[in-house]
Amino acid sequence: MQHRADFDMPMQARSSADSRETGELRQETPRWVLDVLDALSMADQGCRTRADYVNKVLEGHVRAELTRVSLIKSVAGRNPIVSELVGGQHP
Numbered sequence: 620m621q622h623r624a625d626f627d628m629p630m631q632a633r634s635s636a637d638s639r640e641t642g643e644l645r646q647e648t649p650r651w652v653l654d655v656l657d658a659l660s661m662a663d664q665g666c667r668t669r670a671d672y673v674n675k676v677l678e679g680h681v682r683a684e685l686t687r688v689s690l691i692k693s694v695a696g697r698n699p700i701v702s703e704l705v706g707g708q709h710p
Contacts, residue, residue, distance in 0.1 A: 653669070660672035695702040 656669050656672060660666045660669050663672055663675070666672040666675060691701070691705065695705045
């Protein structure tokens with residue numbers, strides 16, 4: 620179980636200090652959202668639990684965002700204005 624102090628630590632400090640392959644995500648969620656997630660997890664044959672379904676959704680979202688970031692970095696490498704906006708150095 621995590622101590623409350625871990626939740627007060629900045630996200631980047633927490634992730635760099637934690638060497639586990641998994642972690643725990645906790646937050647208050649509206650009941651209707653949980654009910655829909657439960658229904659979606661039951662409808663998805665590959666997911667046995669709400670947590671399985673949420674992890675699947677989060678992983679898909681993270682992969683899509685990483686693709687977006689790599690495309691932006693690609694443009695930034697060729698465009699001095701974009702490079703400057705994202706904090707990079709243009710040659």
